[in-house]
Amino acid sequence: MFRQAKRRTAGRRNFEQTKASLLYQSGVSGTATYASRTSFYTVPPLEEITLEEFEQWAIDRLKVLIEIESCVARSKPFREIEATLRPLLLKYLPLSPEASLNAATILQERKKDHYLHFILRLVFCRTEDLRKKFVKNETILFRIRFSLMTPREQIQFKDAYSSKLPWNYITNEEKMDMFDELYASTGSTIRNALLAESSAGAGDSTQISSDQLKLHIRNTENFIKLPFEKVPHLISSRLVLVRAGHAYVPSSLQLNLLAVEFSDDLSACLLRTFQSLPRLEEDDRLLPVLNNLSHNFSSCEYDASSIDPALASDINASSITQDTITQHYPLCALHLQRSLVANSHLKYQGRQQLGLFLKGIGLSVDEALKFWAHQFTKGATTMTMEKFNKEYKYNIRHLYGLEGARINYKPWDCATILSKPRPGKGESHGCPYRDLPVDSLVSNLNEMGIHDQQDINVVVDDVSSREYTVACTRVFELTHKKQLATAKVAEDGMHISHPNLYFDRSRQLERADTKVGA
Numbered sequence: 076m077f078r079q080a081k082r083r084t085a086g087r088r089n090f091e092q093t094k095a096s097l098l099y100q101s102g103v104s105g106t107a108t109y110a111s112r113t114s115f116y117t118v119p120p121l122e123e124i125t126l127e128e129f130e131q132w133a134i135d136r137l138k139v140l141i142e143i144e145s146c147v148a149r150s151k152p153f154r155e156i157e158a159t160l161r162p163l164l165l166k167y168l169p170l171s172p173e174a175s176l177n178a179a180t181i182l183q184e185r186k187k188d189h190y191l192h193f194i195l196r197l198v199f200c201r202t203e204d205l206r207k208k209f210v211k212n213e214t215i216l217f218r219i220r221f222s223l224m225t226p227r228e229q230i231q232f233k234d235a236y237s238s239k240l241p242w243n244y245i246t247n248e249e250k251m252d253m254f255d256e257l258y259a260s261t262g263s264t265i266r267n268a269l270l271a272e273s274s275a276g277a278g279d280s281t282q283i284s285s286d287q288l289k290l291h292i293r294n295t296e297n298f299i300k301l302p303f304e305k306v307p308h309l310i311s312s313r314l315v316l317v318r319a320g321h322a323y324v325p326s327s328l329q330l331n332l333l334a335v336e337f338s339d340d341l342s343a344c345l346l347r348t349f350q351s352l353p354r355l356e357e358d359d360r361l362l363p364v365l366n367n368l369s370h371n372f373s374s375c376e377y378d379a380s381s382i383d384p385a386l387a388s389d390i391n392a393s394s395i396t397q398d399t400i401t402q403h404y405p406l407c408a409l410h411l412q413r414s415l416v417a418n419s420h421l422k423y424q425g426r427q428q429l430g431l432f433l434k435g436i437g438l439s440v441d442e443a444l445k446f447w448a449h450q451f452t453k454g455a456t457t458m459t460m461e462k463f464n465k466e467y468k469y470n471i472r473h474l475y476g477l478e479g480a481r482i483n484y485k486p487w488d489c490a491t492i493l494s495k496p497r498p499g500k501g502e503s504h505g506c507p508y509r510d511l512p513v514d515s516l517v518s519n520l521n522e523m524g525i526h527d528q529q530d531i532n533v534v535v536d537d538v539s540s541r542e543y544t545v546a547c548t549r550v551f552e553l554t555h556k557k558q559l560a561t562a563k564v565a566e567d568g569m570h571i572s573h574p575n576l577y578f579d580r581s582r583q584l585e586r587a588d589t590k591v592g593a
């Protein structure tokens with residue numbers, strides 16, 4: 076399934092040439108190989124891909140799963156998660172309908188989706204916790220994709236997996252025979268589904284009378300008949316009719332059925348993958364890549380080079396101490412800079428963290444030297460310029476790759492910050508959501524403009540569940556409520572996994588808001 080870019084690995088191939096592999100290699104069209112654009116991922120991929128593709132594709136899917144994880148942690152309803160995910164899916168995991176593109180592109184999209192699902196199975200099968208997380212997020216992804224398909228595609232999907240799904244749609248005669256029972260058992264479920272649909276589509280929910288509901292069931296609703304043991308959760312919630320060993324489920328609940336099937340199947344497959352892992356771990360090419368990917372579950376790399384330098388033209392030694400700029404800082408950078416300004420000093424880890432953050436927002440090396448020199452030598456401090464130049468100038472230039480090994484260091488992401496030792500006495504580095512005592516965190520939240528006790532409680536709850544980046548993302552949403560309501564959702568999703576991402580998003584929203592107001 077994988078190969079290195081330059082060296083062919085025929086001698087190390089792990090899979091036998093099965094009928095399925097011959098199918099993939101025969102160049103059949105996308106529609107023949109992948110019958111539907113949403114999948115139950117029943118057959119593992121068997122063609123070779125490069126190690127670079129292996130890693131890059133997995134990162135693309137990881138970005139989507141991280142966003143889902145973050146949305147769920149912030150208790151977003153399904154419709155909102157779907158709206159947040161749409162642009163992300165288009166960017167990283169497009170799965171176009173058959174009529175929209177040529178067969179080769181469709182095959183490539185579906186192949187990528189297929190391969191990277193299985194790559195991430197390898198990454199997330201290792202512990203119970205990771206397996207649960209993966210199943211939960213993949214199931215949500217499945218639900219979103221299914222609901223994005225047209226009704227015709229949904230039928231095609233069910234046909235493609237008919238052997239897997241023990242379903243039968245009842246005939247109209249059967250439906251009319253037991254109409255009263257069906258109405259009594261499932262009427263409220265169908266009503267709720269219709270109300271949810273109407274509030275998502277029209278922006279308001281209307282009432283549905285009993286007569287309207289009966290008419291809908293009679294003329295439109297289909298019922299799926301399946302063995303009752305397949306849907307214990309629906310039976311215990313009294314959402315379906317049970318008769319003679321069969322459950323009758325309204326088709327408005329079919330996505331729930333599919334999702335249960337998908338997650339049960341995936342949980343079982345992940346366990347099997349976990350049991351096969353020891354054999355895979357003999358492969359010295361994959362192990363580092365898999366380790367790196369599982370580390371990255373909480374943070375996808377932030378690309379500092381993608382920032383337009385023109386947008387950083389107002390960043391200089393004096394502007395970065397003004398509210399107009401610091402209002403866009405995440406709490407970690409704010410806390411560090413406040414500590415520097417108050418004490419005219421920052422210890423090593425703090426200098427690294429803040430220095431790289433400032434470099435990431437566009438502060439040039441000359442302006443950085445001006446800023447640090449001023450802060451270290453100002454006020455009642457005893458430090459002279461000479462001492463600063465002797466002891467700290469090298470350190471600042473080093474961050475910019477101008478000294479020592481001349482490495483162009485990147486700003487730290489949240490995972491790196493959280494992996495460093497916690498700040499000791501007199502230190503201010505780290506993530507304040509993890510490192511500040513609750514009362515101090517709350518007063519910082521107040522200073523950021525968050526006063527509602529309920530809002531503060533949810534942030535503190537995230538912190539006590541050790542979901543620091545979720546707490547930070549929530550704070551971002553609370554402090555940018557107005558702009559987020561008018562602007563489009565950020566193309567790369569909302570989850571904050573990097574302090575510079577927080578800064579960039581905040582500035583983008585401000586610019587968008589200014590344009591709207593102009």
Ligand code: SF4
Nearest residue numbers: 405407489506547574
């Ligand atoms: Fe900074 Fe990340 Fe912590 Fe937010 S979650 S304060 S960006 S380290």
